[in-house]
Amino acid sequence: MDTLESAFERVTVTDENEDQIVTTTTYHKAKGSLSAAMSISGLGSSTTAANRMKLPLQKLQQPNTSKPLSTTITKVTLPSQAAQQQRSSDDTSSHRRTESLYIQPTAPRQFHLGMFEVGKPLGKGKFGRVYLAKERSSGFICALKVLHKHEIQQGKVEKQVRREIEIQSNLAHPNILRLYGHFHDAKRIFLILEFAGKGELYKHLRREQRFPEWKAAQYIAQMAAALKYLHKKHVMHRDIKPENILVGIHGEIKISDFGWSVHAPNNRRATMCGTLDYLPPEMLKGGSKDNFYNEKVDLWSLGVLTYEFLVGEAPFEDTQIMTQRKIARGEYTVPNFVSSEARDLIKRLLVLDPEKRIPLEDVERHPWIIKHCVKGERAYQRSSGRSSDDREEN
Ligand code: AMP
DSSP, rough: HHOOOHHTOOOOOOOSSSSOOOOOOOOOOOOOOOOHTTTTTTTTSOOOHHHHOOOOEEEOTTTTTSSSSSSOOOOOOOOOOHHHHHHOOTTTHHHHHOOOHHHHOOSOOOOOOGGGGEEEEEEETTEEEEEEEEEETOOOOEEEEEEHHHHHHHHHHHHHHHHHHHHTTTBTTBBBBBOOOEEEEEEEEEEOOOTTTOHHHHHHHHHSSOOHHHHEEEEEHHHHHHHHOOOEEEEEOOSSSSSGGEOOSSOEEOOOOSSSSSSOTTTOOOOOOOTTTTTTEEEEEOOOOOOOTTTHHHHHHHHHHHHHHHHHSOOTTTTTHHHHHHHTOOOOOOOOOOOOHHHHHHHHHHHHSSSOOOHHHHHHHHHHHHHHHHHHGGGGGOSSSHHHHHHHHH
């Protein structure tokens, strides 16, 4: 327990890409490299179920490595209830303004469970449960994720938990689930998360079987925006799939789950080994010394996601061996009901050579995206659900 306790000391970091200093709570840098901690060598056989199920986010580069981590204790202020109500989720600047974290130079106040009114359970992951919660003084609604320390230790994912909280605390984008702060007691770690009012995208997809093209395009546009933001911050997600995406109250998507909790509930993919469906060919090769990969892995996964949104199943779905084989060869077929524009985007994303995949800027400008995404419009703004040109198509 000692390691975990000491890891939860509070430190201050600055966010390199924000125009203001964002002060938050995080952990000492993990000693080992994240890639080592999350090696996926021997994917087919020797990795643990946990590793196979989650290939969590990886930081490509450690920003501010020259800056010493201060041990100043600071307060993280949750956005006020008023700010929460006012929020326009597609306006990044106002989003930042209303949700900025205010530095309190004196009298640091740490979070504790008593500050929250805990409501209904929202779901269950491998390492704990998630509850709807309200911060008592501000009335701010959030999701409280409760992780049990002994389970984290047993699962040998302490390092992962630490590093991923460190990374997620520094992300602020309308399509990425916010992590506002965290605290812990003797047995548990509590993560204060943004509440995603419409739950799991995976469930929406299963319910609808497949999404109409307008909806898929709008989701993919939001994914591209979120990935662009992540990659700019030298973060690659590495685990893009519908199970790791939540839906906000306005129907906007929120990339969640940066890898610390292993999904195993029954409504997920059947096999305990998790899915290889989203793995890019360069990651299938295992962790040999000369097997480097970069943020382009997320582009491949975006292609798989586009396909699954439109078809209802992933392009390489098969037995484990066959899936690996198909991925390595880039072998898939697109059903006829998929439009030629969508087909074209999938083809440009599912390219074996990572360097030849369509860049995110071009995804956002792709004719399929342009056709279905009026600038600044989001899926939730379509009250009728479909625009006129979609009707004839789907
Ligand atoms: P996790 O442990 O992250 O897999 O969470 C378990 C389940 O809780 C998820 O599958 C969601 O259904 C639900 N959940 C997790 N986080 C949130 C959130 N921020 N807002 C709403 N529901 C959530």
